[in-house]
Amino acid sequence: MTTTKGFKVTDADRKTRVGIAVKNFDELKKKTIDKFKLKFLPGQIDFQTTDGTIIENEEYFQTLPPQTLLIWVKVGEKAPTDAEILYKTIREVNDEYLTAGEKVQQFFTEKMKNKVFKLAEVLKGLDKDSAKFSSRSEHPEWFEGLNTNSKTKEEYMFRRAQDRIRTYFYKTKDELNKKDVPRNALRELITELDSKLKLNKYLGYYFNRANAGDENMKSICDQNGNFQCQGRWDKEQCLYHPSHSINPYASREARIVFQTWNLDHNKERSRSIIPAVCAALHSVGRLSGNDKVRKLLDHVGDVHADKCLDVKSIFNDLFTVNNLKFVHIVCHDKGAHVHAKAGPYLL
Structure with a gap:
């Protein structure tokens, strides 16, 4: 030299x-x-x-x-490597589940572009061939630092998707319990939502690449584990070129960075869905009737009408890809989604 x-x-x-x-x-x-x-x-x-x-x-x-x-x-x-520092930071600022929620969003607020660039640099040049491995014995580095009994990457990722959906359920339940709504109606709604989640295994298949070819329980990623950013809530696709993508199955670093990606509600859970559910609960007064759609008679103003709570639509808007988009943190708009309104959740 x-x-x-x-x-x-x-x-x-x-x-x-x-x-x-x-x-x-x-x-x-x-x-x-x-x-x-x-x-x-x-x-x-x-x-x-x-x-x-x-x-x-x-x-x-x-x-x-x-x-x-x-x-x-x-x-x-x-x-410590950049990835290890990032992982430690996420663990310190996150809530019970490492779901890259509001506190992680706050972490990225300052100097956003520099931090996102840092994330991209962490993943650049990593051995993508490792993504094909599945078990702990095949790729022990991927499981390093995890407190889990999962024997495969697919099992671990399945549980991480469940964690995110459970978080939405518990937050929704807590928020509704604080509202002035008919108690019996609320209890029945929560019970039915919980039953549907259990029946669908808390939608853990969203992150499980083994479900990529399943039309009924289809994962968000492809069979290799590649996730593509689906774009901001009001856009048809990711506007960045090349579009944001990640494969958490490829490496420990990619698995860590994956936590900063968001399942974003188009119709916002707190700002739109919760108020619409409260309005629907007030309209029906209380729930009774068959298993799928609960009916009762109530007076709305001077009009006597049959009211049905649309539980299926509430479930879809809270927990399914009908209203969820998987997005890179840069494409996660925390402002009000003013043009995406929920409800009225009545049939």
Whole structure:
């Protein structure tokens, strides 16, 4: 290496970043010791890239482009990778389920483009061939850090989809219980929604690539595990080129980043569906009748009418892809979906 190249050098905590111009690997070690005021000899420190690759020799060092961020570590130690830092952050800011909910959205609010770019860089160049593996024995790295009894990726992803749908159910239940609505009607509605979810296994097949060819319980991804962003709530498709995509089956890093993708309600759950359900509950007064559609007689103003609660439509709007789009975090619009109105949920 005869020409000088500049590198960005930091420590394992990423708290200090220093620009260093050097001609070779040995010079990088010496200048790093000087700049960071380290009490080490050159042979006592190593360098790694942000994806965890250790720079072992001059030959590899010469292949690095200028302005590469390098992390110095003591020999025998490793600094957290970008993916590991991201994973730790998500775990710290998230709720009971790692569903990339509102708190994760807040995490991405500042410097959104830089963070999204960082996510893309984490996944770039990873071994996509690993996606074909399924079991823990075939791809143990994929399961690293997981507290799960799942023996396959498909089983784990099935449960993650269930977690998201359960979260919608419990949030809906909690919000409705706080509303001034007929108690008997509400209890029957919640019971029926819960029964339908159990019957459909909480829609866990959404993330299970084994269901890609099943017309009745079809996954959002293809048979290889590739998910495509379906675009913002008011758009037909993702407007980015190339469109956002991810395969959480490919690597541990991709599995982690997958948590930042959202199942977004077109007709919003809190702003639109919940108020419409409350209005419907008030209209019917209480629920009675057959299993599928609960009927009763009630007075609406001066008109005596039969009222039927449309439980199927409520279920579809809360939990199914009739009203859910799977979107990259950039395409997840947190503003009011003003043109997508729910209800009236009456037959």
